[in-house]
Amino acid sequence: MGKVALAFLAPTFVLLFVLRVLPTVQALIESFQRRASRIAEPRWVGLDNYVALFTNDGFLQVLGVTGLFILIIIPFQVISAVFLALLLNERFPGLGAARAFIFVPVAAPAAVATVVWGVAFQPQGPINAVIEAAGLPSQPFLTSPDQALLAIIVLMSWIGVGYWTLFLVAGLQDIPRDLYEAASIDGAGWWRCFFSITLPNLRRTLAFVVVANTVSSLIAFVPVAILTRGGPADSTRLIMYDTYNNTFVLGDVNLGQAEVTILLLVLIVITALQFRLLGRERES
Template identity: 50%
Template sequence: MALAFLAPALISLVVLRLAPAAISLWESLFHTGILNPDPVFVGLDNYADLFSNSGFQGALLVTLVFTVVINPVQVGLAFLLATLYTRKAAGARIWRSLVIVPIAAPPAVSAVVWSVIYRPDGLGNSFLSMLGIPAQPFLTSPHQALASIMVLLSWIGIGYWMMFLIAGINDIPEEIYEAASLDGASGWRKMWSITFPMVRRPLAFVLVADTVANFLVFAPPQILTKGGPDGSTNLLMYDLYNRAYALGDLNKAQAEVIILVLLALIVVAVQFRLLRSAD
């Protein structure tokens, strides 16, 4: 009976996840040319060619920098906002709703909205001019383009991850906070000694899920920058898309998919190890 109830989920997992992964792994070991459409087994040559390719090396470096910066920023701000908006204060629900609103828009729509904000005469530079700051190039600068995409993704993601942490914080018994208040604990002390340890599990889920989501970012670089300028926003997800559909090298693109999955698994495993050691 249990297997019957689990069967739809298990079949979906095999058909939609495991089988495509196995096919990608198998086809990444072959090479198909324009003059020779028949697949030729080349073993790990596709992987060796990728790691010797400067474009792939740049995409790998950009992806690692992107992941190292954006994950702690998003999770940290989501945790701080969740702690703030679970307090019984006037207007907390209204502000919490405003933070969650960007979730309603798909990433592609959000990218279009922010493309207008990042225009030379857009809202971004208008706001900076009010502060006496000169106009910034944003998406046209190799030094600012990746940070600009991080701001866009954080605008979407922080509210989403905040909801999970709010649910975890609401499960903490109020009596613990009352006892800490009687002992004279400050708000920061309560957050560090009570809230943070007791939401360790939701926080671990958010960190891992956010990491995987950021590894799979595609729409903003594809819509806003096309991986540029100078490859500064060429994340692995966009690079493999470009390799598959612009260059037509499906076998190397599938090899890049396997590398991306392995990279995500390694980062997630390290995160789990760090969280376990912290316990």
């Protein structure tokens, strides 16, 4: 029986090794190498690529922009998803339409959603038309270093909030209704129930959403690549786009692989944090 199961699983293990493990090991090795040209033989340079990155003001700015992006988008998406999940967990007229309105963006391909929002953010686009109709000055959005990153956050949140809401709605529906009924008998109000019942029972789902959202945000690429290409003034130059730019545009594969390794280490730390949080929840 074990041999039969292994035979069925073997193709999956082979694909996992070829598509995941092997490229990761190759990236790690190449991050310690350097090529004079694409056709030249690589030479071992140790940590030189990493030193070059962390002593480069441009890369430090990339880390700063990525950190700011994470600090804004994660709380915004999680709080919005919690609010929508609480709303969709109730019964009210038009619930079906509300669910469709929130969940439809999840089904839209990222590239399509990016193009649509790119049109909406144009100087003569529909968003500025509404702003001008309200008697306010039009906004530059994607052409402004002060607004471009926020515009990307709005775009990605339009796509992502509905996705995370799905998990939170499922988490809310797993909370026993008896707890709310008992709290109601004891005279607890909505806020008391929220902080004493809802949040404690939703911690595992929230931990997953926060960690998974952080990972997906760290590898955000499509909106930046299509709309801003890291500009204006590198205000939207996230680490994933910078990795692509170094590797495929500038042709510095080894520097790009060093960035990939740094990003991979960050993702490993976040994943380890996720298991730690979930492990503590199981123990409690």
